[in-house]
Amino acid sequence: MPPKTRSSTLIERDPLKALTGRVKGSGKHNTRSVSKRKQIVSNVVREVVRETNEGMSPEELEALQKKAIKKAIKDMEKRDRQAKPPKKCGARKIANKDRMDFEPAFRKRFWRKHANSPCAKCGDPIAEDERSIDHVTPWADVRIGLETATVCKDDVHWEVVFVDTMLTAYQDKRNLVPMHKRCNSSKGGTQGNDTITPIKVGVCFGNCSLEKAT
Ligand SMILES: [Zn+2]
Numbered sequence: 630m631p632p633k634t635r636s637s638t639l640i641e642r643d644p645l646k647a648l649t650g651r652v653k654g655s656g657k658h659n660t661r662s663v664s665k666r667k668q669i670v671s672n673v674v675r676e677v678v679r680e681t682n683e684g685m686s687p688e689e690l691e692a693l694q695k696k697a698i699k700k701a702i703k704d705m706e707k708r709d710r711q712a713k714p715p716k717k718c719g720a721r722k723i724a725n726k727d728r729m730d731f732e733p734a735f736r737k738r739f740w741r742k743h744a745n746s747p748c749a750k751c752g753d754p755i756a757e758d759e760r761s762i763d764h765v766t767p768w769a770d771v772r773i774g775l776e777t778a779t780v781c782k783d784d785v786h787w788e789v790v791f792v793d794t795m796l797t798a799y800q801d802k803r804n805l806v807p808m809h810k811r812c813n814s815s816k817g818g819t820q821g822n823d824t825i826t827p828i829k830v831g832v833c834f835g836n837c838s839l840e841k842a843t
């Protein structure tokens with residue numbers, strides 16, 4: 630065993646613990662990949678053992694293993710840090726700060742159906758230039774429950790929401806009512822914090838069956 634110094638890092642003191650622990654800056658869901666990290670450690674160690682000479686002492690072997698593991702950790706952290714969020718997966722666009730709005734054709738259909746509907750808040754008729762569409766369950770709440778997908782891009786995994794999924798939920802007729810612009814308190818409310826961005830969930834360890842994103 631090499632002597633331990635006060636300045637030794639966690640990686641030097643305990644490579645296994647360092648590798649199976651949380652990787653810096655990669656988000657809150659990282660614990661999911663702990664078993665994968667352990668798998669990597671054993672792969673790295675096996676690789677080192679295979680490369681080792683018969684005549685190597687246990688100390689030399691251990692030093693070699695630690696070096697290999699340290700490099701594996703560094704590589705993982707680098708991939709993780711440098712990763713840019715994915716934009717598309719196949720033909721589907723991935724949400725990244727998209728502001729939602731109704732599609733013009735959807736608006737048209739909605740008001741054709743609700744041409745004579747009263748305001749859901751005050752009950753008065755709605756003039757054409759006073760029309761607005763209100764989410765009964767606020768969009769900020771709907772947004773939280775949207776279906777997510779995990780995709781793989783450049784060896785990093787991301788939890789994402791597709792823009793088409795968002796739009797379908799935004800334009801869910803069961804959650805929409807006609808309202809006066811002046812009665813619609815959520816007007817202008819679907820901004821800022823109500824957007825969605827991809828979240829890093831870990832690094833890829835190869836042999837990955839997730840959909841590839843770009
Ligand atoms: Zn009203």
Ligand SMILES: [Zn+2]
Nearest residue numbers: 781833837839
């Ligand atoms: Zn992957």
